Amino acid sequence: MTGRLAVVHYLAGLSLAAATVLALDTRTVPMRVTAHGRPPVVTTPTHADPRPVRGVGADLPPGAPFPVHGTGRWRVVPGTAKPTGPGPAFAYSVEVEEGVTLPEGDQPFAAQVHHTLVHPRGWKRRGFEFRRVDTAPTLRIRLAAQDTARELCGFDLPYDTSCRIGDTVYLSAPRWIRGAHTYDDLTAYRAYVVNHEVGHFLGYGHEPCPEDGARAPVMMQQTLSTANDELAALSGEAPADGKTCTPDPWPR
Numbered sequence: 548m549t550g551r552l553a554v555v556h557y558l559a560g561l562s563l564a565a566a567t568v569l570a571l572d573t574r575t576v577p578m579r580v581t582a583h584g585r586p587p588v589v590t591t592p593t594h595a596d597p598r599p600v601r602g603v604g605a606d607l608p609p610g611a612p613f614p615v616h617g618t619g620r621w622r623v624v625p626g627t628a629k630p631t632g633p634g635p636a637f638a639y640s641v642e643v644e645e646g647v648t649l650p651e652g653d654q655p656f657a658a659q660v661h662h663t664l665v666h667p668r669g670w671k672r673r674g675f676e677f678r679r680v681d682t683a684p685t686l687r688i689r690l691a692a693q694d695t696a697r698e699l700c701g702f703d704l705p706y707d708t709s710c711r712i713g714d715t716v717y718l719s720a721p722r723w724i725r726g727a728h729t730y731d732d733l734t735a736y737r738a739y740v741v742n743h744e745v746g747h748f749l750g751y752g753h754e755p756c757p758e759d760g761a762r763a764p765v766m767m768q769q770t771l772s773t774a775n776d777e778l779a780a781l782s783g784e785a786p787a788d789g790k791t792c793t794p795d796p797w798p799r
Contacts (some may be wrong), residue, residue: 605706605771610725617644617692624657628679631665636676639664640684647692647720656723659734660688663741668797670742675749686748687715688741690723709740709770711747718744727770729794739769739796746798755785756792763792764799 621642630636641657643649649656657679663669664677677686691699693707696719700710709719718740730736742765754764756775763773767785772778773792778785 606728607707607721608725608728611650613721613724614644614647614692615694617646617695619695620645621687621689622653623681624653625681626654626657626661626679627681628661628665630676630678632671632676634674634676636678637685638680638683639677639686639688640680640682642687642689644689644691644695644720647690649690656690659737660741663738664745666738666797669738670745670749670798673798685714686745688745689715689717690720691717693719693721696720709744711744714748716741716744716748722770729769729773735794735796739765739794742796742798743769753784756790758792759790761790761792762795762799765795765797767792769794 621644624641624643626641641653641660643653643656661677661679665671670677696707696709696717699712699717700708700719702708707719707721709722710717722740723737726733726736730739746766751766753768754766755778756763756767756773763769767773768778768782771781773794775785775790776787779787
């Protein structure tokens with residue numbers, strides 16, 4: 548997995564109002580974050596965002612406050628775990644940006660990441676194993692404040708995104724805390740965003756909805772939409788064939 552290009556894979560969707568703008572799925576970005584030098588602050592919605600029709604939803608849902616500013620430096624959440632199966636395993640660390648304070652602390656975030664990676668319905672079912680480490684990781688999974696995630700993952704269009712750059716996954720704190728309109732269950736959405744971005748690290752690209760009414764592939768841009776027609780209009784990464792899937796956070 549070494550020598551991987553630093554590539555950004557967008558997760559967050561584009562609103563239908565931005566359908567005329569082509570959203571590039573990949574772009575080259577710097578590997579370091581410039582420190583903001585500002586104290587952490589949080590934001591709350593200034594108005595009630597209407598929940599869009601199921602299947603599309605670029606805007607951040609209303610909900611709890613989230614960290615806006617970070618320092619560009621990262622703290623490792625302590626904890627190690629052995630792989631749950633035989634064979635080689637990717638060594639990964641869980642990290643949180645300095646300046647990001649989670650109400651429940653760092654450990655629940657790390658626990659959910661680990662639970663997703665070792666779950667029998669996760670990438671394990673395709674033969675991938677993971678072991679959590681504190682040092683020398685092959686894969687870093689980081690929770691980033693809003694400004695940092697926008698700087699790294701891009702903000703050409705005004706929607707918060709998560710992304711994978713090289714051997715590092717950056718999870719947007721606003722998305723982690725509020726999720727996406729396509730998911731009613733925040734825990735399921737969190738499993739999806741981890742699986743999707745780690746899927747890019749494993750070499751998988753985006754996939755469309757295979758059959759109308761089927762479960763969405765984990766590599767479908769489910770934050771953006773679960774409808775092929777909408778994906779075709781927004782990013783051009785699916786055929787405009789009328790097929791719409793239901794959200795599903797797990798690889799198959």
